[in-house]
Amino acid sequence: EEILLEATATSGWFGFKDDVAVRIRPVEGATRVDMRSISRVGLSDLGANSKRVYGMMMELQDRADGRTTP
Numbered sequence: 001e002e003i004l005l006e007a008t009a010t011s012g013w014f015g016f017k018d019d020v021a022v023r024i025r026p027v028e029g030a031t032r033v034d035m036r037s038i039s040r041v042g043l044s045d046l047g048a049n050s051k052r053v054y055g056m057m058m059e060l061q062d063r064a065d066g067r068t069t070p
Contacts, residue, residue, distance in 0.1 A: 001026070009037065009052060016041065018049055022056070033060060 002025040009018045016039065023034045035056055037049035
């Protein structure tokens with residue numbers, strides 16, 4: 001069964017809104033996690049969205065206790 005989480009991240013300084021989506025699904029006896037974060041307005045986010053996704057992936061990896069394969 002697939003799980004889809006959607007959220008809004010708001011920057012502290014100017015209050016810009018970014019859309020965040022995380023999809024979790026079983027694939028061949030393992031769990032696949034896809035994440036994205038995208039700005040609602042503007043041409044550049046100065047790397048905020050990639051930092052957010054990287055941080056979430058590192059947190060997930062830390063909590064996996066080194067389990068990266070099924």
